[in-house]
Amino acid sequence: MDYLRQFDLFVTYSDYYWEDYPDVISLIGTLVDEGKSLLVEKYNQYDPANAWVSIEALSTPSEQVEFEIVPSNLTLGVRSIKAPARASYLLLYGGYPLVRSPKKVGWPDPPGALAVYGYYGAGKFVVLSPDLFMMSGDVAILFSNIMYWLTNREAPPPPSVVELDWKIAEINNTMNSLYSKLSMLNNSINQLYAKLPQLGEISNQLNRTQQQLDMLIDQVNGLSKEIANLNFMQNLVTCIAISALPISVASLIIAIRRRQK
Numbered sequence: 001m002d003y004l005r006q007f008d009l010f011v012t013y014s015d016y017y018w019e020d021y022p023d024v025i026s027l028i029g030t031l032v033d034e035g036k037s038l039l040v041e042k043y044n045q046y047d048p049a050n051a052w053v054s055i056e057a058l059s060t061p062s063e064q065v066e067f068e069i070v071p072s073n074l075t076l077g078v079r080s081i082k083a084p085a086r087a088s089y090l091l092l093y094g095g096y097p098l099v100r101s102p103k104k105v106g107w108p109d110p111p112g113a114l115a116v117y118g119y120y121g122a123g124k125f126v127v128l129s130p131d132l133f134m135m136s137g138d139v140a141i142l143f144s145n146i147m148y149w150l151t152n153r154e155a156p157p158p159p160s161v162v163e164l165d166w167k168i169a170e171i172n173n174t175m176n177s178l179y180s181k182l183s184m185l186n187n188s189i190n191q192l193y194a195k196l197p198q199l200g201e202i203s204n205q206l207n208r209t210q211q212q213l214d215m216l217i218d219q220v221n222g223l224s225k226e227i228a229n230l231n232f233m234q235n236l237v238t239c240i241a242i243s244a245l246p247i248s249v250a251s252l253i254i255a256i257r258r259r260q261k
Contacts, residue, residue, distance in 0.1 A: 004031055009150050011039045033121030037150040040127045042092065053094035053116055053127040067099045067114060067135070074098055074117060074145045081114070081137040089131040092116050099132070099142065115142065117149070124150055 004010075010028050032038045042053065067081045081099050083089065091101060091112025100111040114132040118125055126146050133139060 001027055001030075004028065007036070008152060009037045009039065012041070029120070032123035032125060035122040037123055037152065038120075038125040039146070039150055040125065041130050042090070042127050053092050053118075065102060068102050068111070069099060070097050072096075072098060074149050075142060076145060078138040078142045078145070081132075081135045081139060081142070083131075083135055089114075089134075090129045092127055092129055094118075095125075095127065098146075115146070117146070126150060 004027060010031070028036075028038060065083045067083060069075050069078050069081065075098055078099075091114065093112055095116035095118035097111070097113035098115040098117060100113040102111065114129045114135070116127050126149075128146075132142075
């Protein structure tokens with residue numbers, strides 16, 4: 001007894017020890033009654049611990065189920081604990097539940113729990129279902145709070161410490177979102193780079209077309225000048241021919257030309 005009194009917390013991996021070593025368990029029960037703490041992971045449905053907490057096996061529904069988090073100092077920072085679908089679990093009855101099954105079709109009524117706590121004399125105890133550690137979610141935060149409470153501290157660490165994992169998770173989610181957006185931008189840039197050769201070819205075609213258009217304009221301007229020169233030469237030849245004719249004939253031709261104009 002004196003040897004055991006040096007410890008503040010007693011932990012049993014399996015409650016089969018309660019059946020195999022009843023004398024030791026009786027001593028531990030006395031020490032808990034005096035003010036020590038006890039943590040038990042409970043498997044056995046037929047051991048003396050059922051005086052505190054009983055256990056029952058059942059199968060879950062076919063869909064994934066989220067357990068109910070009971071508000072408590074021991075569940076501070078615990079936001080979600082989920083059970084996989086189509087599995088058999090051991091649920092606890094007795095004490096004060098921390099994480100209990102939801103009131104849904106296929107689950108027992110009253111709900112069973114994955115973790116319960118309570119007081120025995122001046123001491124404390126927590127009983128865990130072994131299946132708690134098969135769940136997804138904030139199991140680590142819950143277990144940290146339980147250990148904090150069992151070591152004679154009434155409240156878990158400040159929220160800033162308890163919720164550190166959540167803040168890290170939120171930062172990771174934000175970073176993942178940014179990485180996703182960055183990936184989308186990279187894809188858009190790559191698509192634009194892929195189109196650059198096509199844009200370059202289009203630009204070259206436009207330049208060639210502009211050059212051809214400039215050449216056509218030069219040809220048109222050259223033809224216009226030639227036409228103007230031909231008109232001038234025609235008028236000049238006509239004037240010379242008219243000047244060589246008798247005055248009466250020349251006057252008649254000039255009159256006809258004026259009428260044509």
